[in-house]
Amino acid sequence: MEAFVCGVGKKTHARQIAVAMNSVSKGIKLALIDISGTLHVGSQAIQGGPSALKKLRGAGVTVKFVTNTSKESSTDLHSQLMGLGYDVAREDIHSSLGAASLLVRKMDLHPLLLLSESARMDFENDYDYSCADSVVVGLGPERLTYEWLNRAFRILDNGGQLIAAHDGRYFKQEDGLSLGPGAFVHGLEYCTGKKALVVGKPSKEFFLTAFSSDLAEADEVVMIGDDATSDCSGALNAGIGSAVLVQTGKYRSGDEERAKPPPTATVPDFAAAVEWIINNS
The missing domain is CATH 3.40.50.1000 (HAD superfamily/HAD-like)
Known part of the structure; x- marks a missing residue:
């Protein structure tokens, strides 16, 4: 058009x-x-x-x-926006993290959270990963390492569910474009044959x-x-x-x-x- x-x-x-x-x-x-x-x-x-x-x-x-946005919890994101001068009510923010958390509760899952410390605040707790039955992926740089990704791979390979807050390719930071979580979501899909539930x-x-x-x-x-x-x-x-x-x-x-x-x-x-x-x- x-x-x-x-x-x-x-x-x-x-x-x-x-x-x-x-x-x-x-x-x-x-x-x-x-x-x-x-x-x-x-x-x-x-x-x-x-x-x-x-x-x-x-x-x-x-x-x-x-x-x-899957690096900050909804609470932290709200505080950031208010600090930038935006008049925003916390309840008016609809986030992919919130949607993922709701899905986890609805499916009664106990996921491995490949999320930042802030983002994990949107979940009821940081689960006991020894009995994890699923994996949630967002933008959590400190957990997108080989050790954590290999844990995720093993959970998924044993039948676990893969959930992605989103599968974006990149996002903009002040110093330029940066890699999004999509690379890790699709990498886990490729290695396990699983299809992620993308909620955002x-x-x-x-x-x-x-x-x-x-x-x-x-x-x-x-x-x-x-x-x-x-x-x-x-x-x-x-x-x-x-x-x-x-x-x-x-x-x-x-x-x-x-x-x-x-x-x-x-x-x-x-x-x-x-x-x-x-x-x-």
């Missing part, structure tokens, strides 16, 4: 917004907002982000935060459990994120009405052209995404 370019006027300093030709069928009532790469990169807030979030709420759009984006269930129908219908929701595939295509494939790709974080030139389906709009940053939403609400 081709795209056209429109200007957004002096208020946004004549930034250009590339908008896909598919229109927004209904007014937007709810925004699902990615966090890492969209609201911040490392310890730095995206320029204009906190004020743009306030403006979005002021326009009457409800906001929820959907994240594959782009899972359809992850998007649709982020909000209730009393807030909005799926076609009245917009997704904002820096990942053309997991954020934007994933949301659209889940039935979300529109998806806006921001050119910050992990974004690379041409990502919007490679995504299937492509994002509804591609904009420079979160502030520009808010302008697009207000104009389409």
Whole structure:
């Protein structure tokens, strides 16, 4: 699908917004907002982000935060966002770690947690690994070593379940792109013949459990994120009405052209995404 370019006027300093030709069928009532790469990169807030979030709420759009961040617990992530100037309620953060923890409880599993110390806080406890019957993988550098991965391999080889908070290829840090947990998830799949249960984006269930129908219908929701595939295509494939790709974080030139389906709009940053939403609400 081709795209056209429109200007957004002096208020946004004549930034250009590339908008896909598919229109927004209904007014937007709810925004699902990615966090890492969209609201911040490392310890730095995206320029204009906190004020743009306030403006979005002021326009009457409800906001929820959907994240594959698997290095920090939801509590630590909430504290980080507040420290960066974002007014965020803890209960409005829908994380892949939380989804993995819920699945573990639902399946009554006792997993080996290949997670950081902070991320393990989202689970009921750090299980007795001598009787582990499953493996949960996220971005936990201190546990993604040969010793821990070999433990995981043996559990899976003995019939254990593999659960991935997400299988992202890379993410953006202040000093550049960095390897995501996907390499380790798919490495364990390759070595064991197991197929991981991936609970975060782009899972359809992850998007649709982020909000209730009393807030909005799926076609009245917009997704904002820096990942053309997991954020934007994933949301659209889940039935979300529109998806806006921001050119910050992990974004690379041409990502919007490679995504299937492509994002509804591609904009420079979160502030520009808010302008697009207000104009389409």
